[in-house]
Amino acid sequence: MNTTGVLLRYGKKGGAQLCLIATAGLGLLFLALKAVEYHLDIRDGIVPGNSSHVFQNNSANLFVNLYYAATGLHAVHLTIAVIWMAGLSVAVKRAKRPLESHFHVAGLYWHFVDVIWIFLYPVLYLGRTGP
Amino acid sequence: MRRDLTQLFAVYAGLLVLFAATTGAAFVNLGALNVVVNLGIATVKAALVYWFFMELRTADGLVRIAALSVLFWLLILLGADVVIWFTRVR
Numbered sequence: 612m613n614t615t616g617v618l619l620r621y622g623k624k625g626g627a628q629l630c631l632i633a634t635a636g637l638g639l640l641f642l643a644l645k646a647v648e649y650h651l652d653i654r655d656g657i658v659p660g661n662s663s664h665v666f667q668n669n670s671a672n673l674f675v676n677l678y679y680a681a682t683g684l685h686a687v688h689l690t691i692a693v694i695w696m697a698g699l700s701v702a703v704k705r706a707k708r709p710l711e712s713h714f715h716v717a718g719l720y721w722h723f724v725d726v727i728w729i730f731l732y733p734v735l736y737l738g739r740t741g742p
Numbered sequence: 743m744r745r746d747l748t749q750l751f752a753v754y755a756g757l758l759v760l761f762a763a764t765t766g767a768a769f770v771n772l773g774a775l776n777v778v779v780n781l782g783i784a785t786v787k788a789a790l791v792y793w794f795f796m797e798l799r800t801a802d803g804l805v806r807i808a809a810l811s812v813l814f815w816l817l818i819l820l821g822a823d824v825v826i827w828f829t830r831v832r
Contacts, residue, residue: 612750612794612795612797612800613750613795614750617743617747617750620743621743718795718796719796722791722792722795722796723796726788726791726792729784729787729788730781730788732764732784733764733768733781733783734780734781737764737765737767737768737776737780738777
């Protein structure tokens with residue numbers, strides 16, 4: 612259950628629409644920050660594939676590839692989720708038949724993408740090997 | 743409605759506290775334990791999301807068994823990783 616689902620259950624379509632717009636907006640903000648991060652990395656020569664000219668050891672090179680594969684795949688999923696949420700924010704008021712099951716599945720998908728990030732964040736950003 | 747929303751925001755607040763704990767733990771050098779702490783907190787956060795936001799709390803038995811079987815499958819895959827880690831010639 613999520614806030615949009617609760618509001619819809621009580622017939623508050625306006626509130627549900629606001630929640631969906633906010634969700635899509637925050638997803639977009641996340642993607643924008645990711646774009647800035649990629650830009651800074653690529654500017655420093657840290658690119659997907661081979662960054663051996665930047666790093667001395669092969670482990671760092673492998674980490675960068677894993678970082679791009681994992682965050683890139685997550686970004687693709689999030690892009691789909693943002694489009695889905697934006698679409699639902701339009702549909703929530705226009706639809707003539709109840710869309711509850713549709714919202715339910717969209718919510719499950721959003722939280723699935725969320726759980727992936729819950730693990731990616733500490734593994735990729737907070738890991739440390741030394742003091 | 744108020745009760746449902748209060749519960750959702752309480753879970754959200756809990757997730758934010760755990761997020762602060764993860765970030766805070768990154769500033770303390772625990773050596774190899776850092777990974778254990780990070781992934782431990784992440785597992786609790788994921789459990790909260792699955793239980794409340796993904797509705798396992800109100801799901802029927804079949805859905806819960808399906809979720810548990812996915813977790814079991816994930817453990818098999820991670821177990822395969824561990825086997826490679828311990829047996830690979832370095």
